[in-house]
Amino acid sequence: MNYREALLLFCLNQINGQRTINGLYHLLQGKKSSQTIQDGKLFGVSFLFGTCKHINRKEFLETVTRLHNERFIIKKSEDTFLVSEPGVKIMEGILRKYPFPDHLDGWAYQSRADLFWKRLSLYVQSLSHLLKGDSNFLPVNREDNIQYWIKKNFPMEQNEREAWANNLYNEILSLLNDLTENESTLFTYRLSGFHRVGLTINQAAGRIGVDSDFANLLFKGILHYIMKRLQENEQKYPFLSVFVKDLEVLLPLTDSARKTFSMLGKNRTIKEIAGYRRLKESTIEDHIVEIAMNVPEFTIDSFVAPFEQEEILEISKQLRTKRLKPIKTALEDRLSYFQIRLVLVKEG
Amino acid sequence: MNLQRLLQKHFGFSTFRKGQQEIINDVVQGKNVLAMLPTGTGKSICYQLPGYILPGIILVVSPLLSLMEDQVQQLKSNGEKRALALNSFLSLSERKTALSNLAQYKYIYVSPEILQHPIIQKKLRDAGVSLFVIDEAHCISQWGHEFRTDYLKLSGVREILGNPPCLALTATATEAVRKDILSQLQLDDAESHIYGIDRSNIAIKVEEHQSVEEKVTALLDYSSKLKGPGIVYFSSRVWAERMAALIEEQKVGRVAFYHAGMEMEDRLLIQKQFINDEIDLICSTNAFGMGINKPNVRYVIHFHFPGTIEAYLQEIGRAGRDGAESLAVLLYTKEDYQLPAMLMQQEVPEDKQVSGVLDYLFSMGGNQLTPEAEKSMIQAVGLSEVAWGFLAFHLGKRGVIMEDNFIKPFDLKSTFASLKGIIEERTRVKLNRLYEMNRWLEREGCRRQNYLGHFDQCLEETPEHCCDYCGITLSKYEKRDELNRTRLQEKFLWKKELTRLFHQSEEVGIEE
Ligand SMILES: [Zn+2]
Numbered sequence: 001m002n003y004r005e006a007l008l009l010f011c012l013n014q015i016n017g018q019r020t021i022n023g024l025y026h027l028l029q030g031k032k033s034s035q036t037i038q039d040g041k042l043f044g045v046s047f048l049f050g051t052c053k054h055i056n057r058k059e060f061l062e063t064v065t066r067l068h069n070e071r072f073i074i075k076k077s078e079d080t081f082l083v084s085e086p087g088v089k090i091m092e093g094i095l096r097k098y099p100f101p102d103h104l105d106g107w108a109y110q111s112r113a114d115l116f117w118k119r120l121s122l123y124v125q126s127l128s129h130l131l132k133g134d135s136n137f138l139p140v141n142r143e144d145n146i147q148y149w150i151k152k153n154f155p156m157e158q159n160e161r162e163a164w165a166n167n168l169y170n171e172i173l174s175l176l177n178d179l180t181e182n183e184s185t186l187f188t189y190r191l192s193g194f195h196r197v198g199l200t201i202n203q204a205a206g207r208i209g210v211d212s213d214f215a216n217l218l219f220k221g222i223l224h225y226i227m228k229r230l231q232e233n234e235q236k237y238p239f240l241s242v243f244v245k246d247l248e249v250l251l252p253l254t255d256s257a258r259k260t261f262s263m264l265g266k267n268r269t270i271k272e273i274a275g276y277r278r279l280k281e282s283t284i285e286d287h288i289v290e291i292a293m294n295v296p297e298f299t300i301d302s303f304v305a306p307f308e309q310e311e312i313l314e315i316s317k318q319l320r321t322k323r324l325k326p327i328k329t330a331l332e333d334r335l336s337y338f339q340i341r342l343v344l345v346k347e348g
Numbered sequence: 349m350n351l352q353r354l355l356q357k358h359f360g361f362s363t364f365r366k367g368q369q370e371i372i373n374d375v376v377q378g379k380n381v382l383a384m385l386p387t388g389t390g391k392s393i394c395y396q397l398p399g400y401i402l403p404g405i406i407l408v409v410s411p412l413l414s415l416m417e418d419q420v421q422q423l424k425s426n427g428e429k430r431a432l433a434l435n436s437f438l439s440l441s442e443r444k445t446a447l448s449n450l451a452q453y454k455y456i457y458v459s460p461e462i463l464q465h466p467i468i469q470k471k472l473r474d475a476g477v478s479l480f481v482i483d484e485a486h487c488i489s490q491w492g493h494e495f496r497t498d499y500l501k502l503s504g505v506r507e508i509l510g511n512p513p514c515l516a517l518t519a520t521a522t523e524a525v526r527k528d529i530l531s532q533l534q535l536d537d538a539e540s541h542i543y544g545i546d547r548s549n550i551a552i553k554v555e556e557h558q559s560v561e562e563k564v565t566a567l568l569d570y571s572s573k574l575k576g577p578g579i580v581y582f583s584s585r586v587w588a589e590r591m592a593a594l595i596e597e598q599k600v601g602r603v604a605f606y607h608a609g610m611e612m613e614d615r616l617l618i619q620k621q622f623i624n625d626e627i628d629l630i631c632s633t634n635a636f637g638m639g640i641n642k643p644n645v646r647y648v649i650h651f652h653f654p655g656t657i658e659a660y661l662q663e664i665g666r667a668g669r670d671g672a673e674s675l676a677v678l679l680y681t682k683e684d685y686q687l688p689a690m691l692m693q694q695e696v697p698e699d700k701q702v703s704g705v706l707d708y709l710f711s712m713g714g715n716q717l718t719p720e721a722e723k724s725m726i727q728a729v730g731l732s733e734v735a736w737g738f739l740a741f742h743l744g745k746r747g748v749i750m751e752d753n754f755i756k757p758f759d760l761k762s763t764f765a766s767l768k769g770i771i772e773e774r775t776r777v778k779l780n781r782l783y784e785m786n787r788w789l790e791r792e793g794c795r796r797q798n799y800l801g802h803f804d805q806c807l808e809e810t811p812e813h814c815c816d817y818c819g820i821t822l823s824k825y826e827k828r829d830e831l832n833r834t835r836l837q838e839k840f841l842w843k844k845e846l847t848r849l850f851h852q853s854e855e856v857g858i859e860e
Contacts, residue, residue, distance in 0.1 A: 053611075054611055056609070118613075124849060124850075127850070128849050128850065128851065131851050132851070136425045136426070137425070138421060138425065138616075138619075138620055138623070139421070140613070140616055140617060140620070141613065141616070142417055142421060142612075142616070144442055145442070165850040165851060165852070166850070166852070168850065169846060169847070169849075169850035169852050172846065173843070173846060176842070176846075181842075184842045184843075185840065185842045187842075188842040188845045188846055188849075189840070189842075189845075191849055192617070192620070193848065193849040193850075194849075194851075195848055195849075196626065196845075196848075197617060197620045197621045197624055197626055198617055199617065200604075200610075200613075200614040200617050200618065201614070202614070203604065206596075207840065
C-alpha cells in the first residue's frame with residue numbers, strides 16, 4: 001500500500017461515513033466553502049486542508065476505487081465509505097512508520113504557504129544568481145504577481161544584497177536546525193540557486209528515500225512550521241518575516257479588524273489601539289473576536305489565560321450551553337463577557 | 349539601417365543563419381511573408397529583430413501558452429523588458445493593468461482565442477500593430493479546422509487591426525498546408541521563403557518490434573548506451589512515468605519525467621534541470637519541447653510515434669541544434685498504429701450527438717442560446733467542449749447560429765447532412781495523415797529522402813550518417829567513457845548546500 005492510499009484511509013476513517021468522498025476531495029484541495037471548513041474541524045482532518053492540491057479528481061477517484069476493490073473500504077451508500085478492519089490495521093501501520101508531521105496545519109497556513117514558498121524560492125534563486133553577477137537566468141516562477149513582488153522587495157545595491165543573503169541564510173539555518181535531518185535536507189533540495197536547480201517534490205522524495213506523497217506533507221509541514229515561528233517571533237526573523245507580512249490581506253477580515261490585527265502584531269494593548277484609532281474599546285474587542293473566529297493560528301492566550309479557557313469550556317459543557325450569561329454567573333463574574341465570547345468562538 | 353549591427357547588439361550573434369536576413373528584409377519593407385525554416389534555426393529572430401526597426405507593436409499569435417511564456421521569458425532574460433504574454437490565465441486585474449498600458453509593450457504574444465475579444469482588438473488597434481506574426485502557422489491547417497477554430501478567424505482580426513503586414517512562420521508544412529495557410533490568412537500576395545527542412549546532422553533509425561515488452565527492452569538498452577542528453581516521447585503520462593522509473597532503476601544516468609499533468613513549478617524545475625545538464629534523460633509526452641532552447645540534445649527516441657510526419661520532424665528536430673551529430677530512434681510495433689487512430693475517432697462527434705444538438709437548436713429556432721442552455725445541452729448530449737466548438741463554428745459559418753447566439757430557423761435534414769460531410773472530411777484528412785506516417789515507417793528506401801518527398805523537397809546530398817537504410821554506426825552515438833555511467837553522486841549535506849546557495853564561506857555553516 002502506498003502513502004496516498006493510507007492517507008485516504010485515515011481521512012475516510014475520521015469521517016466515518018458521515019460525509020461524501022466529494023467533500024473529502026474538496027477539503028484536500030483546500031476549497032473554502034464553509035461546509036468543508038466545518039467538516040474539517042468536526043472530523044479532525046483540518047490539518048490536511050489544501051495540502052494535496054496535486055492530486056486531481058481522477059487520481060483521487062482511482063485511489064478510492066482501488067481501496068474499494070481491495071476491501072479496505074466498504075461502501076455505505078453511493079458516495080460514502082467506511083474503513084474495514086484490515087483497512088484500519090494497514091493504515092495505522094503505515095502512519096506509525098510515517099506519521100503526519102507535527103507542524104502540519106493546512107487549515108491555518110496552507111493558503112498563504114503556497115505564496116510564501118513561491119516568493120521565497122524565487123527570491124533565493126535571484127539572490128544566488130545576482131550575487132554571482134548572473135542576470136540571465138530562467139526564473140523558477142513566472143507568475144506576474146510573484147515577479148512583481150520580488151522586484152518591489154529586491155535590494156538594488158550589491159552590499160545590500162549581500163546583507164540579505166547573510167541574514168536569510170542565518171534565519172533559515174536557525175529554523176532548519178530545529179527540524180529533523182530529513183526535513184532540512186528536503187527543504188534545501190527544493191531551493192534553486194546559482195550552482196544547481198532545485199528538485200521537484202517527487203525528485204527530492206527519491207533522494208531521501210520516502211514516498212512522494214509523504215514528502216509532500218513533510219514539505220508543507222516545514223512551510224507551516226516556518227510560518228508559525230515567524231508569527232510567534234517576528235523580531236527574531238526580521239528578513240523572512242518580510243515574505244509573509246502582507247499575506248495577512250488574504251485573511252477573511254473586515255478592513256477595520258485587519259488594522260486591529262496588524263497593531264496587535266506589534267504588541268499593542270486593546271487600550272492603546274482604541275486610543276490610537278479613536279475607537280471604543282468594545283469595538284476593538286469585537287475585532288478581536290472576529291480575528292479569533294477567522295484566523296486559526298491567532299492565539300487568545302494573552303486575553304484569557306489557558307487555565308481560564310479550560311474553565312470556561314468546562315462550565316459550558318456542564319451547563320450544556322453556549323449562552324454567555326449563565327456561564328458568566330457560574331464563574332461568579334470573575335471573567336468578562338469578552339473573554340468568554342473569545343474562548344467560545346475559538347473553540348468553534 | 350544595418351541589420352547585422354542590430355543582430356549583434358540585441359541578440360549577440362555576428363552572422364545570420366540561412367534565410368533570416370532575406371525574410372527580415374521583406375518584413376521591414378512591409379511585405380507579407382510566408383517563411384518555412386527548419387526547426388531550431390532561430391525563427392523568432394525573424395520577427396524579434398524587426399521590432400527594433402518598426403515603430404509599433406509586434407503581435408505574435410502563438411498556439412501554446414507554454415510557448416508564449418518561454419518566449420517572453422527569453423526576451424526578458426535578453427534584457428528586453430517590453431514583452432508580454434496576454435492569455436486567459438492572467439487574472440482579471442492583471443489583464444486590466446496590461447491592457448491599459450498596451451502601448452508600452454513592443455512584443456505581445458497572444459493565443460488566437462484571446463484575440464477574438466472585441467476589447468482586446470480595440471486596444472491593440474489603438475496601440476498600433478506594426479507586424480502581425482503567426483508562429484507555428486501550420487497549426488492553422490492542422491488544428492484550425494478541428495478544435496481551435498479561432499485560428500480560422502485570424503484574417504478578420506487582422507483587418508480590424510488595420511491590416512498590418514503579416515509574417516506566417518512554420519517549420520514543417522507540406523505544399524498543401526502552405527496553400528491552406530495562405531488562403532486562410534488571405535495572403536495571395538505573400539512572398540514565400542521556403543528553405544530545405546532537412547536536418548542533416550540528425551541520423552534516423554526506425555525499428556519494428558514484435559511486442560511492447562520487446563520495445564521496453566530496446567528502450568532500456570538505448571537509454572543505457574546512448575550519450576545524452578536525450579528525450580524519449582510517449583503517448584501518455586502513465587507510460588512516461590512508468591518508463592522513467594524503470595530507467596532510473598538501471599542507474600545509468602539522471603532521468604526525470606515530464607507531462608502536462610504536473611504542477612507548473614515542477615515543470616519549470618525539470619525544464620531548467622534539463623537545460624542546465626542536470627538531467628541526462630527526459631521521459632515525456634509531447635507537452636515537452638516546444639519553446640525549449642537546448643542546443644546539445646544528442647538523441648530523441650520515440651516510444652510511441654505521433655499522428656503526423658510533421659509532428660515527428662518537429663520532435664526529432666529538438667536534437668542537435670548545435671549542429672553536432674545526433675540520433676533519432678523510433679520504436680514501433682504493428683499495434684501502435686491502432687492507438688492514434690482510436691484517439692482520433694474519439695475526438696470526433698458521433699452522429700447521435702450531432703442530431704441531438706441539431707434537434708435541440710431546431711426547437712429553439714428564433715430564440716437566443718443562453719450560456720446556461722448551451723451548457724446543459726452539451727451535457728445532455730455528452731459532447732466534449734472541443735467537439736462542440738467544432739460544431740458551433742460550422743453552424744456559425746452556415747448562419748444557423750447568428751450574432752449574439754440567436755438561432756435562425758433551419759432545415760434539419762440538410763444541415764445534418766452538411767455537418768456530417770464536414771466531419772467525415774476532417775476525419776478522413778486526419779486518418780490520412782496518420783496513414784502517411786505509417787507508410788513512411790514501413791516504406792523501403794532512405795528515410796530522409798522519403799520524408800523530404802512528403803514535403804515536395806529533394807535530398808541534395810546524403811549525409812555520412814543518414815539512416816538505418818543507408819547505414820549508420822550506432823557506436824558513434826554511444827557513451828565513451830565508462831566513468832560516466834557510474835557517476836558518483838556527491839553526498840548531499842544540507843548545511844553545506846545552504847552555504848553554497850547563499851554564497852557564505854564554508855566555515856560559517858559547517859560544524860562537523
Ligand atoms: Zn538515408
